[in-house]
Amino acid sequence: MSSKLRIWVTGASEGIGLGLLQHYQNLGWQTVGSSRRTQGPTVADYWIPADLSDSADQISAVNQLMTEVGWPDLVVLNAGVGHWATADESARSDAERVFALNYWAPVEITRLLAQRAEGRGLHVIVISSIAARFGQQKLATYSASKAAVALWAESVNEEWQGSAHRIQLILPGVVSTNIMRHSIGRDGQALGDRAGAHRGWSVERTVRAIERATRSGRFAHILASPGVRLALIMHDLCPSIFYLLLRRKP
Numbered sequence: 001m002s003s004k005l006r007i008w009v010t011g012a013s014e015g016i017g018l019g020l021l022q023h024y025q026n027l028g029w030q031t032v033g034s035s036r037r038t039q040g041p042t043v044a045d046y047w048i049p050a051d052l053s054d055s056a057d058q059i060s061a062v063n064q065l066m067t068e069v070g071w072p073d074l075v076v077l078n079a080g081v082g083h084w085a086t087a088d089e090s091a092r093s094d095a096e097r098v099f100a101l102n103y104w105a106p107v108e109i110t111r112l113l114a115q116r117a118e119g120r121g122l123h124v125i126v127i128s129s130i131a132a133r134f135g136q137q138k139l140a141t142y143s144a145s146k147a148a149v150a151l152w153a154e155s156v157n158e159e160w161q162g163s164a165h166r167i168q169l170i171l172p173g174v175v176s177t178n179i180m181r182h183s184i185g186r187d188g189q190a191l192g193d194r195a196g197a198h199r200g201w202s203v204e205r206t207v208r209a210i211e212r213a214t215r216s217g218r219f220a221h222i223l224a225s226p227g228v229r230l231a232l233i234m235h236d237l238c239p240s241i242f243y244l245l246l247r248r249k250p
């Protein structure tokens, strides 16, 4: 059995998840990754293929982790999918796919791991989004799924006070990944080349900020510029001005 600290990252084949595996491998951790792909990237010491929107795969992934690898010191529930369609155009079946991965996967994996803890501490990081904090056109389903998982995590944080377990919430702003290309469009297919440009923080900057967050005592971490954080405060205090400014944005 490895004496290294061990991290399990879901959605680790690319984007933020892949960046996390790379970062923690550089820090000397044993890295375990998961996604639907059968083969993992070279930075994964161990790969658990799973479609985490599927309940049976959630169970088998946790079983495989526990029987073949071991208890994780840190779990980053990062796997997620975008959705880009107006509320009118959004099919219920697509919304259910989005919620299955963005909401139910973190909820169920956390529950399955907590059941197997046997006195060991569980440290879970939930990757939500700043999209959870305000409404935007064509993002109703995605934002609702991220808001749901954020409030779920906030509630679990209350339940776990004084216990050996810990949960933290990360709300990234825009990060330069292929998330928009992978997002489900109004026809139920990935946007691919129809996706607009998606440029923001680099993956490297984002994963450094996530790692710093895991070492802090704070529950929630917004990864965005001071201007964006100020806008979120304005949203909470005076939503009418916030939306007036948002609608004027080019």
Ligand SMILES: NC(=O)c1ccc[n+]([C@@H]2O[C@H](COP(=O)([O-])OP(=O)(O)OC[C@H]3O[C@@H](n4cnc5c(N)ncnc54)[C@H](OP(=O)(O)O)[C@@H]3O)[C@@H](O)[C@H]2O)c1
Pocket: 010, 011, 012, 013, 014, 015, 016, 017, 034, 035, 036, 037, 050, 051, 052, 053, 078, 079, 080, 081, 082, 101, 127, 128, 129, 130, 171, 172, 173, 174, 175, 176, 177, 178, 179, 180, 182, 200
């Ligand atoms: N990029 C941003 O601007 C941004 C902003 C805020 C929040 N976030 C959140 O950050 C997380 C990572 O986003 P990202 O930008 O890195 O996205 P990404 O580049 O599209 O990567 C998504 C990852 O999730 C995996 N995945 C997708 N469906 C899956 C499934 N059914 N089962 C298991 N794994 C699955 C993908 O792997 P496979 O395709 O190999 O399965 C991939 O590794 C997401 O939760 C996202 O909502 C991103």
